[in-house]
Amino acid sequence: MAPLANLIVLEFCQYMSGPSAGLRLADLGAQVIKIERPGTGESGRQLSIKNLFADDNSILFHTINRHKQSYTADLKAPSDLAKIKKLIEQADVLMHNFRPGVMEKLGLDYESVHALNPRLVYGVISGYGSTGPWKQKPGQDLLLQSISGLSWLSGNRTSPPVPFGLSIADYMCGTHLTHGILAALIQRQKTKKGALIEVNLLSSLIDFQFEVITTHLNDKGRLPDRAASGNAHAYLSAPYGVYATKDGHLALAMEDLQFLRSALDLPEITDLLEDAFLHRDAIMTAIAGALRARTTGEWLSVFEPADIWCAEVLNYQQFTDHEGFKGMKLEQEIVLKDGQRLKTTRCPIRMDGEIFYSQQPAPGAGEHNQLIDTLFRLS
């Protein structure tokens, strides 16, 4: 049995943070119903990456919203709102990522909804929390990366701020919401009461940086110092980084520098190894010079038998062609209503050896209105 079977989740969310949480709960077995505005549905349907669409929705939307149902309702129309309230009475989880005040105006805030269904677990994602001077700022991933200091950790010393090239604030915040919701559901088994779970993108990015911010807080306020070149972590000493070889790139993690000194024949760095933090750039430069002489494959055949932590830097083509990827059965296919097939990744969690696959595609806006009206006796 999927662990969240029989759980009803109402997702009043758009774009990525909330919907990525809904996707995880769906893959773990919950029935996730997107509540969307009639006609166009949630805005994420039109948010595309690379202008890619399948049917009327972006591939991005399909990726984040597969395995869900959709129920459209005009929350400002009393008759629709009454139906939604009936649905809420029967649900286990409600989650939303509107800006502060929106659900209050609709009368669907936690206090009001708690009165309808005291067992409901109510999850909220905001950009910057519900108080403070930033509470009305748009909670958008790049802006959060920019404000949280995160963009000073990648790239090299003279690079401008370099953002993470994926929506890391949305992703982490969605993860944290599922943690809170699942913990509340466990607690509900004992208390029979629901709970209000709140997360925000900024706190999630602070948590994401917890190791390095803790270091900063106890390090006389020193700021991160990215390596001059090949930087992979502003706080780790040589050789941690990425290096060009004759035919590609090699990543080297924390390693025995004495071994590298002799394997790469670099007697000139002997004195520098006394303080690898202080001399990080000089050591990395020397290693970079030596590694350029041979191919990545040649270096791997020297380093791997010696248990040096290293790896070839692959692109998506090389990665997805590799047996290491294929063997994990990481891809799955979803089938759209028009027969079109899309490939995507699957839930990364296995339970009792089972992999959770689902072919169910993202719903059209309002596709399940009739079904849900019947199932939950809404009309």
Place this chain on the structure above:
Amino acid sequence: MIKPLSDFVIIDFSQFLSGPAASLRLADLGARVIKIERPATGDISRHMYISDVEMNGASSVFHAINRNKESYTADLKKPEDRDRIIELIKKADVVMHNFRPGVMERLGLDYQQIRGIKPDIIYGEISGYGTEGPWKNKPGQDLLLQALSGMCFLSGNGDMGPVPMGISLVDIAAGGHLVQGILAGLLRRSISGEGALIQVSMLESACDLQFESISCFLNDGHELPDRTQQNNANAYLGAPYGIYQTADGYLAIAMVAVDKLGELINCKPLLKYKDPAGWYTLRDEIKSILSGHLTSQTTDYWLSILEPADIWCSTVFNWKQLLKHAGFKSLEMVQTVTMQDGYQFETTRCPITFDGQLLFAAKGTPALGQDNEAINGYMDAEKTINILKGAVNGEGR
């Protein structure tokens, strides 16, 4: 407040970041986490320094990851220590580890053996690359996973070569996924009584982190991600999405219609980009025009025009600027924790708010083996009580 996981006991054999980050979350949600460490040296990350900061005899990373836990040392190869561990597991709800495949089997502490002792145990494990396949014995180290999974071609500009992301994000994602699986397992157990084996790997987690871009690649004729030549922030998004230099700093601009942006900032060459499809296909030339224009004024100047127009934009802070801002302070994300010997340090708190309560936890990092005496004493006392109970009940007569 009573925290949601306050009745649960977690026996955590994991080291470094991925597993310990997961047990930190469970601890902050209220669970009692007992960290099992080898005598004398303990978790390797106690002495794995990032920066040259030492805090009360251990690295800053170790403190960040392992506060709010107990430490119990045991030599798992010694029968008497192993017996103690088995007794502990009998009282626990969750066992977790992140050893390479085969290690727990050799110690007799793998899921099959543990469920024989404790059938409803939730057993969580994190591997690097799963338990089979050509990579299974490779070290599960964050940078290596970033390198192998294609992730290094998402950040930085087109001419920069591979650019790793400067946080151990695969570790953190894998820890997050383990928490999801463990909590789902505990929830199911509370309904059906069943235990569960929860497995995640850093490889699967690295894919999940990239689920948007890998899905795009798989449905797009295997086109590789193409970072813009300058101001790249996401290889898959059109202009102006990026961070731009201004006269006195930087400005981040997210999704906005390029012609509308041109109008607002009085940049005439942008006005001709009216077709949304072109914002992606012509993003290099748009970014080049925009970056030239934005250096003419300060960040605050641009914000004063763009924010009132509800354009998604932001200044770019470093931590010093962030930490002193009222917007950050109002979140109360920093807490002071205290170790058993009185040493105090500042760190961040759990990012989840429960019923309006912030989940602070005052307990600092455990010294190696600091809880052995208390835990052994408790187990011995219980043994004595059981013997006495047995005598009262007339057993053994």
